[in-house]
Amino acid sequence: MAARFARTRARSRALAAPLTPEDMMLQSMEDASPAKWHLAHTTWFFEEFILKPRLPGYRSPDDRFALLFNSYYVQAGPRHARDKRGLISRPGLDDVWAYRAQVDDGIAALMQAGRDDLDQIAALVELGCHHEMQHQELLVTDLLHGLSHNPLLPAYRDPAPKPVSQERPLSFTRHDGGLVEIGHDPGDPAFAYDCEGPRHRVFLEPFALADRPVTNRDWIAFMDDGGYRTPTLWLMDGFAACEAASWDRPLYWWRQDDEWWTFTLRGAQPVNLDAPAVHVSYYEADAFARWAGARLPTEAEWEHACAGVAIEGNFLDAREFRPLPGGGLWGDVWEWTQSPFTPYPGFRPPEGAIGEYNGKFMVNQFVLRGGSCATPVEQMRESYRTFFHPHQRWQMLGLRLARDA
């Protein structure tokens, strides 16, 4: 656990390394947070749920950090306005690094002590590490969004050559379905969030799942066929969102010299035709699937289909920071499912503020599966459910087609 803690905390530092104090102030919309805030919030999580209740004599560097760096845990006290996180110039970055160091020391001290509650501490540290990994993904995607508002189009990491692109035909694999089991078994000691369980039975009709994600080449065909201007392809709320926001392409794309370009953490790049399409909303993914004569998979289908597939692919650890051609089920882009994020039968969140982690988001969001190029690989598992609102686009969001078999 100490190794995981060290590894996790080091990953945050490494992600922040190329950034200036000013970069780490960027907050370009309410959904996104400054990098500095992510560094502090993940630290507060360890402090609030482990050090304060369990490390005798622990004092926060500033009692008001709890106000500034709590995100949405109502039971942990009042919270600064979410859309004003970009206005916290003080504490400065140095103070946040010092805060991190102090909390790192506290956790180290706790874990080294011979204590009765080491198991509980280890469980909480593990939760804190997974929590921080989620924020590492957010740090990366929020930063991309923030930098995208700068007409200078600054690169986070040095530009990379365009990978070799090769068209890969679309094929489907049939699955028989039947009464299958999905979800995380609470008795399984491996880590999982509360919302991944309980393990339960679901009846699946036979289905087929595409062998690759939808690519940019596919997406351009949809655009060229008037996909964004054809209301019958869309859900009603989806087309309203499309018109209100004047969507006619994925987020971050523009047209230049008869070619599609996109803004990435590696700077401006021509769109890679055979990389997975990314930065598309649920509404767009759903319309694309209808246009393609297919549909999105359910999350049960996805989870059933991934059973036994090795969790390897283009994750954050590859430091590509962009989807690449040729991947499989895992990595590159999160894949929208048609499943709203709802509780599994028998779901019951834990008591206390920790119980606010997932349950209160179970409305108006859709589940995605598979992880992305911004996800630390050690965060991934078959039962993992992430979720976003159907209009959101700034994460590494893509799709894979399914069909009734």
Next chain:
Amino acid sequence: MAARFARTRARSRALAAPLTPEDMMLQSMEDASPAKWHLAHTTWFFEEFILKPRLPGYRSPDDRFALLFNSYYVQAGPRHARDKRGLISRPGLDDVWAYRAQVDDGIAALMQAGRDDLDQIAALVELGCHHEMQHQELLVTDLLHGLSHNPLLPAYRDPAPKPVSQERPLSFTRHDGGLVEIGHDPGDPAFAYDCEGPRHRVFLEPFALADRPVTNRDWIAFMDDGGYRTPTLWLMDGFAACEAASWDRPLYWWRQDDEWWTFTLRGAQPVNLDAPAVHVSYYEADAFARWAGARLPTEAEWEHACAGVAIEGNFLDAREFRPLPGGGLWGDVWEWTQSPFTPYPGFRPPEGAIGEYNGKFMVNQFVLRGGSCATPVEQMRESYRTFFHPHQRWQMLGLRLARDA
């Protein structure tokens, strides 16, 4: 079919009878439409999908009615702005009655002719009747919303004495669940909307369903216990909606002389403590259930539980226009389920504009079951799914509790 058509059309006329031309102009929000528009739109539906394509020589009284009275059928042509329906002073009410008469005559002529396509016509007339029944419910609830903005609190129908109210303790009935079937079998000749099928298997864990809906007495206990001010009882989006709209009671309630009053189609009335709570959003229903240590049922649980229960109760035909104490599964109030409105496995909407009826609404809405005091009883069946957005309140929306068994 002719009898159903006559009965349906007559019901609309009867519902409109107590209204002045001015009452029938009321549009109090985009979700609601004027009574005159409902009368015209349901007529346009028969004209557009039956008379125009099938009755040789048929001419609309005014070609522009298609623009005014199409609701959302993109494939049937352009549509007037939904939020401007209350600004259509012309055609006047007399012209709309004449429009209805002309279409009635046309449908009668069609059904009496010896034609090869009588089966298809009958199916479309049946769909049109069910469509009109849905709008009868909307006419009633939209009218209530419209009248509620008038400080004179005018009654639609004469006030009625307060029914005898008797407290009824809460009890639950256990259901074993297992692999059950729900939904409408496409081979079944009885009418159902596309979204009610196909019939399919669902695995249910054992559950228990309350024997009565949540009552106003229950709801006041929730209010008195601070339910509206306790964020931990609420979904995150729900509490945000609650705060933004300053909800602290059901829609239409106010406090007067130390008692709760409510506005109904029978005028202002003291809240009937043992009648089902009504005009509560999904967000409120969900929070109430959490407060009560229970949950909302899924729609599969509801449909499974109602199997074989006679469809009787306080429906529109009783002309009560308000929920009453003592009812069963059916009638009084629609009951929120925890199930988002999603397609059943294998769902495929019909071709053409008719296919826009349900499928394009399958996002951001929740299913309700059971019908209400504003629903014509002949519209009801076990597989019937209605659906609303989780913030909406103006329909006859209530709830029934469920539990894991």
Next chain:
Amino acid sequence: MAARFARTRARSRALAAPLTPEDMMLQSMEDASPAKWHLAHTTWFFEEFILKPRLPGYRSPDDRFALLFNSYYVQAGPRHARDKRGLISRPGLDDVWAYRAQVDDGIAALMQAGRDDLDQIAALVELGCHHEMQHQELLVTDLLHGLSHNPLLPAYRDPAPKPVSQERPLSFTRHDGGLVEIGHDPGDPAFAYDCEGPRHRVFLEPFALADRPVTNRDWIAFMDDGGYRTPTLWLMDGFAACEAASWDRPLYWWRQDDEWWTFTLRGAQPVNLDAPAVHVSYYEADAFARWAGARLPTEAEWEHACAGVAIEGNFLDAREFRPLPGGGLWGDVWEWTQSPFTPYPGFRPPEGAIGEYNGKFMVNQFVLRGGSCATPVEQMRESYRTFFHPHQRWQMLGLRLARDA
């Protein structure tokens, strides 16, 4: 005074004569009110400020009418929401006509009685008549706005042939200015609103005023020259309003068969090239003037220039309901001045609710002069100031150019 009262009340009846009860419900935006409301509000004004305090035993038909039909007189009690006036289906139109009749009888009774306060009553009746005349203009222009949302483009009065149009070159008349007097002398027994006085001295530099209003022909030249797309012609707030509302022509215009058409109370008509341009905001008028190398006049210049010019022209009484070619300073269109609506030196509103008539609007509005085709001529005088916000367009608003001499 009795004659003026009878004439004024009769004019309202005549204006309403062509309207159905449904037409009289139309409220198409918060700035506009239903015709029925105008009829009731002007009646309430007589009731509230004359009958209630002065006619012994007077009883309103319904005490709640004060709530429904007060507009903005805070000191006269609470008021129904301004943007919900279109939702008052009851009292119905017949009840409003009965209300008017009762108040007419009350005023007649008061004026016939031999009373000590007849002078005060006469002054209040005169104020009430002028108030009702203002609402007659609003009734007409609000109705035009309401009907314009109906795709059927219904005419209020039968269409009229397009008047003979003849181009009239632009010329200017020089005025020497100097220390001049404007405003209404409080000692003058003729009626004027409080804001028209006191009479006071203003120093004017020499100036020149155009001999005719800006015409539609002029306006089309401005449009064709890119006037709506050239930010340097506009005030900053004006161009922002122009872009936000996508203005590129006057209100109610559209393009049809290579010609400009407009919606009027006489139905759809081709734009009359030599009639005064109408339905343009202050922002547009100001930009036009800058484009034309001129400016708008100040209200002091306008008032000084109109001295001695007979108040004749195309007013409401002509029942044209649209500007016509060939007019002079008075009638056809209100003319924007560059003067914000501010108090004259020494202005002090009367005590009580009547004092809310004008003073509280003295911010963010601009003065217009000259009256329009919707203004009763007996309402006009040299000192008359009307005022609107710079973005508003739905009144009969036009302009006349001025220059430094």
Next chain:
Amino acid sequence: MAARFARTRARSRALAAPLTPEDMMLQSMEDASPAKWHLAHTTWFFEEFILKPRLPGYRSPDDRFALLFNSYYVQAGPRHARDKRGLISRPGLDDVWAYRAQVDDGIAALMQAGRDDLDQIAALVELGCHHEMQHQELLVTDLLHGLSHNPLLPAYRDPAPKPVSQERPLSFTRHDGGLVEIGHDPGDPAFAYDCEGPRHRVFLEPFALADRPVTNRDWIAFMDDGGYRTPTLWLMDGFAACEAASWDRPLYWWRQDDEWWTFTLRGAQPVNLDAPAVHVSYYEADAFARWAGARLPTEAEWEHACAGVAIEGNFLDAREFRPLPGGGLWGDVWEWTQSPFTPYPGFRPPEGAIGEYNGKFMVNQFVLRGGSCATPVEQMRESYRTFFHPHQRWQMLGLRLARDA
């Protein structure tokens, strides 16, 4: 001129000295800009209007700075979105300092060269210096607004003891008025903005002007008397703004331990009762004046009254950064007048982008006079007009009462 240039540029550096790079990113609303942007924009002004057209071979460090650092000069090319200035993390602060140094060198080079256009250059440099002084005031007030969103309430400069406060009774000085002259004479070689001229005649009735600004003590009396809840004291638009924003005190005030506190650039401080009230909108100032049985002065009255009064007081140079008790006409707080910002007779802006400086703002704003504790004193003169929208509060805005004599 070189001395003024050096002094002005040095003042900006000094103002920025206590700030971190993160502080200089703060943009808390669209009206405010980050300190870094102010430093760069004022530099761009010299570059764009002097160096680019006049210094042969001059190259900007980055051609895209023109896009980033132009504010609203349409004729100088496209501009980055005003509300996104806080998202420009790059160029970093060091790059902006280097930009300033390069432009300083360029201006020095220009001014030292023996050139024919030295007079024009000097005039432009003077304009640029005055422009930068305006932005120095904005830098200070925008920073205060930005820091106020931080719950830590960080001080810009070290806290100062509360100055001795002594109540000063309100007295008025009478002025006879008559036909007076105001405004800047274009023939006068001293610097003034275009909108300050031409000098022209205005007729003033006799009036009286208060001998001191309204103080916090006065303001609390207004609050305690229900001033914020009494609509009859307010302009209609003003009370609507008051209700919409829930105003019940000046900006930055809060209640603590039975005392009013306020946030200042010196940190949190108890409200100084005898210092001028500050951070009040025009709407509030107008309501206060009506409550006090007085009115706001016109700008002509103010300018006439200040003739010959030495321009001394609590300006930016005192480095107090807050109003202090005991001041006179000049300094401490800008004083709202009742005069909308309109062109003087004969006003004509210069050709080209420079002409956009003032003229396009002449709508919807009110003039203030006298300068504030955030204004460099060398910017002040009798004819100086600043202007803000009537709802704005974040500048150092106060008031002084006037009366008809």
